[in-house]
Amino acid sequence: MSVFTYKALSKNGSVSKGEITASDRAEALRLLDKRGLQPVKLTASSAGGSESKAHAKSSQSKSAKSSDTSDSATPSKTPTDANGLLKLKRAEVIMFTEELSEMLGAGLQLEPALKSMENRKELGSLKDVSMKVRQLVRDGGSFSSSLRKVSDSFGPLYCSLAAAGEASGALDTILTRQAHYLRTLQELQSKVTLALIYPAFLVLAGIGVGIIFVTKLIPQLTDLISSTPGGEIPLGAKMMIWTSDFFQEWWLVMLLIIIGSALAFKAWKDMESNKMTWDRMKLNIPLFGKVIESRFYVQFLETLANLVGNGLPLLRSLELSRDATQNLYIREHMDKVIEMVGDGRSFSRCLISTGIFPSLLIDMVSVGEKTGKLDKSLRRAAERYDSELNKNLSRVMELIMPVVLIIMAGLIGSMAYLMITAIFQTIDNLGGR
Numbered sequence: 471m472s473v474f475t476y477k478a479l480s481k482n483g484s485v486s487k488g489e490i491t492a493s494d495r496a497e498a499l500r501l502l503d504k505r506g507l508q509p510v511k512l513t514a515s516s517a518g519g520s521e522s523k524a525h526a527k528s529s530q531s532k533s534a535k536s537s538d539t540s541d542s543a544t545p546s547k548t549p550t551d552a553n554g555l556l557k558l559k560r561a562e563v564i565m566f567t568e569e570l571s572e573m574l575g576a577g578l579q580l581e582p583a584l585k586s587m588e589n590r591k592e593l594g595s596l597k598d599v600s601m602k603v604r605q606l607v608r609d610g611g612s613f614s615s616s617l618r619k620v621s622d623s624f625g626p627l628y629c630s631l632a633a634a635g636e637a638s639g640a641l642d643t644i645l646t647r648q649a650h651y652l653r654t655l656q657e658l659q660s661k662v663t664l665a666l667i668y669p670a671f672l673v674l675a676g677i678g679v680g681i682i683f684v685t686k687l688i689p690q691l692t693d694l695i696s697s698t699p700g701g702e703i704p705l706g707a708k709m710m711i712w713t714s715d716f717f718q719e720w721w722l723v724m725l726l727i728i729i730g731s732a733l734a735f736k737a738w739k740d741m742e743s744n745k746m747t748w749d750r751m752k753l754n755i756p757l758f759g760k761v762i763e764s765r766f767y768v769q770f771l772e773t774l775a776n777l778v779g780n781g782l783p784l785l786r787s788l789e790l791s792r793d794a795t796q797n798l799y800i801r802e803h804m805d806k807v808i809e810m811v812g813d814g815r816s817f818s819r820c821l822i823s824t825g826i827f828p829s830l831l832i833d834m835v836s837v838g839e840k841t842g843k844l845d846k847s848l849r850r851a852a853e854r855y856d857s858e859l860n861k862n863l864s865r866v867m868e869l870i871m872p873v874v875l876i877i878m879a880g881l882i883g884s885m886a887y888l889m890i891t892a893i894f895q896t897i898d899n900l901g902g903r
Contacts, residue, residue: 471491472491472492472493472514473490473491474489474491474492474498474513474514475512475514476488476489476498476502476512477512486507495514495610496609499608499609500608503608555620556598556599556602556623557621557623558595558599558623558624559623560623560652560656561656562595562596563628564649565596566587566596567645567649567652568649569587569596570584570587571642571648571649573587575642575646580607580613584600584601584604585604587600588601588604599621602619603616606619612633613632613636613641614629614630614632627794628648630790630794631644631773631794632644633793634777634790635776637782637790638776638777638780638782638790639780639781640779643776644773647776661867666870668871669870669871669874669875672874672875672878673878675878676878676882679882680882683714683885688710688711688714691889691893709888710885710889746799750799753797753799757869760862764855766795767828767831767851767855767858767859768855769795770795771831771848771849771852771855772849772852773794774787774791775845775846775848775852778844778848779846784811784844785808788808789808791804792804792808804824806820806823806824807824816839817844821835830851830854831851834847834848834850834851835847835851
């Protein structure tokens, strides 16, 4: 047994000091938590103590352990995956982030904030997440590593940003920005879903009309023309008949080819050797590549600004920002930037040498280096690219509807024109007879 000297805050806000005997630091933290004390400082002073005192503390430790065991033994209502990790919906991840960032911003320490969330009945599944994360944090684990051990729903980007927040002492700011980012992403997906309802309806209607043309109208038109004495099938009708026959005979093969191609593409892009190639290709996709690029700039600049603004060295801030970047192609270039910054070169020149960062961003970084206010320059650049991201997203949304309408109008209009032309030519042949 060891004796620990502690300084802690009680529930009424008063500061208490004393000694506590426990087998290890984790057990000492549990005992203080059981007494309703939030430790500010806990250090090991000496070993031993009287046997009766050790026995008393041992009994308290056992009761605390049994309490923790009973809490952990309570069946969780939150679904889990094959690895036993909790599964959360995106809305639950957003709620967890917003609640925790507000409590940390209000001045609470991490463990009391998680404890408060654990005791709130209306949070539902987040109670289980808060409880498990708090237990790991209380036992000495970092917040980011605890998130990874509790649930995969947070994702590597979220955990990397949490690690950056812990390192810079700006966890509340990082979580606030992450909550805003997740909320914006959710709203964007909702807008996309609503915007695609009408085009999807048009596509389904077009497919239905096409099926009717191929299975009903074209065969009837063929029979009509064939039964007409001297009737000659127009070229357009011949093309439609050939297309109809082809689809009726080979539709299953075409469906299997499409499914097989999709599976082969997924297997290709999921291979480790091809992930960087796919990440580079995503940046070159028309319209969507600009969205991906702008989103990276916003995330990179905001994260770096928070880290530098909270006193972290530039090199360490770049490493943490690199870890929060999911695109492997961009990460490779950031590795080069980190290496050159480590060799003593200026940050702006390192960005120029990569060839992937825009001149506007580099100019703002250069101004920040010259004025000694790099964090403010990075925040202004982040705001600029956030506006650019919104413009790119709006442009994509505005183009979806016209493109779908033009495609469907072209397909259905062409089929209707060919059908009507064939019918009128048949009527003319009958009139000539």
